Amino acid sequence: MKVEVQGLRAWFGTHEVIRGVSLDIHEQCVTAIIGPSGCGKSTFVRCLNRLHELGPTARTTGRVSLDGQDIYALDPVAVRRRIGMVFQTPNPFPNMSIYDNVLAGVRMNGLLPKEPETLVESALKQVALWEEVKEELERPGAHLSGGQQQRLCLARALALEPEVILMDEPCSSLDPIATAKVEELIHGLGERYTIVIVTHNMQQAARVSDRTAFFYLGELVEYDTTDAIFTAPNDLRTEEYITGRFG
Amino acid sequence: MKRALQLFALLLPIGIVLAACVHLVRLARGADLSTLLPAFAGSLLLAGLAGLIAVPLGLAAAIYLQEYAPKGRLTSLIEWNISALAGVPSIVYGLLGLEIFARTLATGRSLISGALTLAILVLPLVALAAREALRQVPKAYREAAFALGATRLDTIRYVVLPMSSRTIATGIVLALGLALGEAAPLIVVGGFAFVTFVPSGLGSAYTALPLQIFHWLARPEPEYLARAAAAMIVLLVMVLGMSLASLVIRVRAS
Numbered sequence: 001m002k003v004e005v006q007g008l009r010a011w012f013g014t015h016e017v018i019r020g021v022s023l024d025i026h027e028q029c030v031t032a033i034i035g036p037s038g039c040g041k042s043t044f045v046r047c048l049n050r051l052h053e054l055g056p057t058a059r060t061t062g063r064v065s066l067d068g069q070d071i072y073a074l075d076p077v078a079v080r081r082r083i084g085m086v087f088q089t090p091n092p093f094p095n096m097s098i099y100d101n102v103l104a105g106v107r108m109n110g111l112l113p114k115e116p117e118t119l120v121e122s123a124l125k126q127v128a129l130w131e132e133v134k135e136e137l138e139r140p141g142a143h144l145s146g147g148q149q150q151r152l153c154l155a156r157a158l159a160l161e162p163e164v165i166l167m168d169e170p171c172s173s174l175d176p177i178a179t180a181k182v183e184e185l186i187h188g189l190g191e192r193y194t195i196v197i198v199t200h201n202m203q204q205a206a207r208v209s210d211r212t213a214f215f216y217l218g219e220l221v222e223y224d225t226t227d228a229i230f231t232a233p234n235d236l237r238t239e240e241y242i243t244g245r246f247g
Numbered sequence: 248m249k250r251a252l253q254l255f256a257l258l259l260p261i262g263i264v265l266a267a268c269v270h271l272v273r274l275a276r277g278a279d280l281s282t283l284l285p286a287f288a289g290s291l292l293l294a295g296l297a298g299l300i301a302v303p304l305g306l307a308a309a310i311y312l313q314e315y316a317p318k319g320r321l322t323s324l325i326e327w328n329i330s331a332l333a334g335v336p337s338i339v340y341g342l343l344g345l346e347i348f349a350r351t352l353a354t355g356r357s358l359i360s361g362a363l364t365l366a367i368l369v370l371p372l373v374a375l376a377a378r379e380a381l382r383q384v385p386k387a388y389r390e391a392a393f394a395l396g397a398t399r400l401d402t403i404r405y406v407v408l409p410m411s412s413r414t415i416a417t418g419i420v421l422a423l424g425l426a427l428g429e430a431a432p433l434i435v436v437g438g439f440a441f442v443t444f445v446p447s448g449l450g451s452a453y454t455a456l457p458l459q460i461f462h463w464l465a466r467p468e469p470e471y472l473a474r475a476a477a478a479m480i481v482l483l484v485m486v487l488g489m490s491l492a493s494l495v496i497r498v499r500a501s
Contacts, residue, residue, distance in 0.1 A: 056318045081396030091387040095409040105395035
């Protein structure tokens with residue numbers, strides 16, 4: 001198992017958002033987290049790279065391990081270097097060019113390679129953005145279209161060569177064509193990286209993921225292969241959710 | 248009707264300034280401009296030194312409050328305190344400077360006493376402006392940096408400061424423009440009424456344009472009135488220049 005979560009609980013102030021979740025994330029596999037709004041799925045992935053705890057009143061207990069090591073016993077900075085993240089709204093740094101955005105992570109970690117151009121090219125090629133932007137690498141990253149920006153953010157995460165990539169509803173602000181492109185990328189990257197994707201779009205979960213976890217009210221209701229979840233769910237709540245009876 | 252009002256609102260302040268300028272130019276006719284040099288140099292040095300002292304401190308305070316300080320009662324109290332300090336009349340800072348710098352630190356009636364006094368006067372303004380600029384950087388970019396394994400310091404250095412630097416610069420320029428026009432604290436802390444030389448060092452006697460204007464206006468001879476008017480024009484141009492600079496920075500930022 002790449003990531004093992006045991007008895008994870010998370011709070012905002014006194015409000016408990018994750019109520020004891022245990023779940024194992026398989027290596028080189030796309031795991032989708034689905035569930036209605038407010039079920040804690042975003043908070044769950046933000047606990048996996050220790051981003052949740054940055055909130056002023058946020059708190060977490062339980063164990064999350066990466067390759068058997070408890071990430072809550074490690075330096076959070078080192079954890080986040082190994083676990084990349086793509087957010088709901090594309091957020092390339094507006095003060096940086098496309099080129100500098102790709103290198104932002106390595107630069108801030110003091111890992112800038114001797115030939116940064118090669119790294120920029122390979123990261124942008126991995127997200128199928130190279131051909132579109134190779135002539136204008138010095139333009140601000142924020143001037144790209146929404147879909148391009150999101151792929152740039154993915155390239156920025158990939159440039160650090162993370163082991164796990166977390167995606168928090170990465171397509172929710174994109175149009176259908178851009179969404180299709182990003183989904184195709186996620187599917188392809190799943191062969192090399194361990195990916196956890198939060199989505200409220202069940203078709204998307206079915207298209208891109210190998211395994212699916214259904215969250216409801218801060219609890220893990222069901223977790224199985226995506227095929228099993230969508231064709232033969234065990235829990236009534238899962239069935240009702242995927243058939244669109246609530247959420 | 249609305250258009251006419253807008254035009255009126257735009258032209259009124261410009262008209263007032265222009266009328267004042269025309270009047271000043273007429274008054275200033277025949278003034279010996281070389282007599283303005285010590286005060287002009289004094290003003291530039293005072294504002295420059297005050298900036299050198301207040302900007303790093305104010306920026307550090309803002310970064311601490313916005314990026315590091317735990318959100319709590321103590322932080323709110325400190326913030327409230329800074330806002331309150333920004334509203335303290337400038338003459339009070341003059342008294343403070345007189346007591347702390349001129350007397351306790353025995354810097355006397357020197358350029359550095361004046362600069363330090365102006366520095367504590369603009370410090371809360373710089374800190375408030377910088378704090379506000381930092382606050383405007385959306386959380387999403389901080390999170391993006393953290394998620395890339397950046398430390399808090401790297402996040403500030405590579406993302407937060409570059410994104411807010413122009414807004415911060417605007418605030419600094421406006422605050423220093425204010426310092427440039429201050430006479431009251433300098434009168435209290437010991438700027439000289441008659442200095443015929445450009446300050447030669449930190450311990451040198453000094454005067455400043457507003458101070459010089461104040462003293463010249465108090466004299467009955469018409470030639471001093473002319474000098475005062477000329478000094479006002481120079482001061483106006485300097486302060487308007489600072490405002491213009493801040494406007495340029497702000498426009499280019501967006």
